[in-house]
Amino acid sequence: MESVQQPLTSPLLDLFLEMCAIASPSGSERAVADRVEAYLSGLGLEWDEDDAAVRLDGDTGNIYCRVPATNGGRGTPIFLCAHTDTVPPEAPIEPVVEDGVVRNVAGTILGSDNKAAVAVMLEATRRILEEDRPHAGLELVFTPQEEVSLRGAAEFDNTRLVAHTGFVYDQGAPIGEIVLGSPHGRLLDFRFHGRAAHAGMNPEDGRSAIAAAARAIADFRVGRIDDETSASVGVISGGTARNVVPEWCEFVGEVRSHDESKANDLVREMLETAAFAASLSECELESEVRPSFPGYRFRESDEPVRLAATALRSAGFEPSYALSGGGADANVFNARGLECVNLANGMMDIHTPDEHIAVADLEAMVEVTLALVDAARGS
Numbered sequence: 210m211e212s213v214q215q216p217l218t219s220p221l222l223d224l225f226l227e228m229c230a231i232a233s234p235s236g237s238e239r240a241v242a243d244r245v246e247a248y249l250s251g252l253g254l255e256w257d258e259d260d261a262a263v264r265l266d267g268d269t270g271n272i273y274c275r276v277p278a279t280n281g282g283r284g285t286p287i288f289l290c291a292h293t294d295t296v297p298p299e300a301p302i303e304p305v306v307e308d309g310v311v312r313n314v315a316g317t318i319l320g321s322d323n324k325a326a327v328a329v330m331l332e333a334t335r336r337i338l339e340e341d342r343p344h345a346g347l348e349l350v351f352t353p354q355e356e357v358s359l360r361g362a363a364e365f366d367n368t369r370l371v372a373h374t375g376f377v378y379d380q381g382a383p384i385g386e387i388v389l390g391s392p393h394g395r396l397l398d399f400r401f402h403g404r405a406a407h408a409g410m411n412p413e414d415g416r417s418a419i420a421a422a423a424r425a426i427a428d429f430r431v432g433r434i435d436d437e438t439s440a441s442v443g444v445i446s447g448g449t450a451r452n453v454v455p456e457w458c459e460f461v462g463e464v465r466s467h468d469e470s471k472a473n474d475l476v477r478e479m480l481e482t483a484a485f486a487a488s489l490s491e492c493e494l495e496s497e498v499r500p501s502f503p504g505y506r507f508r509e510s511d512e513p514v515r516l517a518a519t520a521l522r523s524a525g526f527e528p529s530y531a532l533s534g535g536g537a538d539a540n541v542f543n544a545r546g547l548e549c550v551n552l553a554n555g556m557m558d559i560h561t562p563d564e565h566i567a568v569a570d571l572e573a574m575v576e577v578t579l580a581l582v583d584a585a586r587g588s
């Protein structure tokens with residue numbers, strides 16, 4: 210019996226593979242943004258790019274595109290947002306398709322976070338135009354520098370949006386999961402100041418900033434603190450030479466909690482712990498705490514969440530609800546009074562060399578997007 214070959218490519222898969230192969234670490238998204246803009250122009254759509262590149266010391270701004278409503282103002286206009294940057298790839302990205310799954314050949318990320326969303330949103334827009342699908346208004350926003358504390362979205366002038374309801378596809382989980390909440394984040398910087406001395410000749414004159422910092426970190430509660438709170442120390446540096454008692458040691462950490470008062474309490478505890486460790490080692494301590502992204506919380510009964518659930522069901526997925534441990538551009542929009550829901554899109558093991566996504570999930574998210582547009586129209 211002759212086997213029937215499934216087509217190995219589709220316009221969506223080709224676009225996705227092409228975009229993944231273009232490295233676009235935060236601040237250097239130009240080539241991907243150019244591709245997005247060419248695609249939009251190819252669809253006959255008007256778009257513009259703001260000047261966030263200058264303000265963020267990068268090479269790319271926010272791309273904004275509006276597809277005017279066909280529906281005479283009825284229904285709920287929606288916006289879709291995806292980010293053009295990735296975490297830094299550590300090797301060239303060579304995406305391959307194996308057994309219906311896209312992954313990178315070796316050694317670094319694939320970049321489905323968030324090019325899966327970029328490609329899907331572009332393809333869905335193409336389908337809407339090609340099929341003359343009626344809709345209540347669709348806007349697209351493509352942001353740079355999401356992976357570095359949502360900086361691109363923060364620079365976007367959201368008053369340009371006609372829609373107050375939006376969606377990002379930026380949750381690495383099976384399709385169907387709707388993110389109801391994202392934690393409140395705090396960024397902590399610590400700088401221990403000791404005293405340098407020769408480590409062999411006169412160590413008693415030295416005050417080791419590294420020893421003080423190590424004591425502080427050892428006494429911190431890090432990892433998963435409870436079911437809605439986490440903490441971490443991510444980078445440490447200090448010292449100048451093997452035989453010098455280190456004068457300086459710096460480290461940076463973070464706290465996240467879905468309960469803002471828990472985040473504040475844990476930050477206070479870490480500051481006190483670090484101050485105590487510094488005093489035991491006769492070191493001085495400078496510390497700084499900054500808010501990262503503001504968190505948010507939806508209810509299942511909220512309109513944008515119900516819209517997403519309706520769309521998922523009509524595309525054949527049973528909705529489930531989850532809290533995310535991370536931030537996404539949705540946090541920025543929600544902090545500004547818009548309602549933006551983050552939907553899982555099937556990308557897996559993001560930010561690792563094992564990152565992958567099924568071709569079927571790329572195609573399915575196009576169907577989810579079309580169903581969202583239909584649901585928002587109120588059909």
Ligand SMILES: [Zn+2]
Binds near residue numbers: 292322323355
């Ligand atoms: Zn992402």
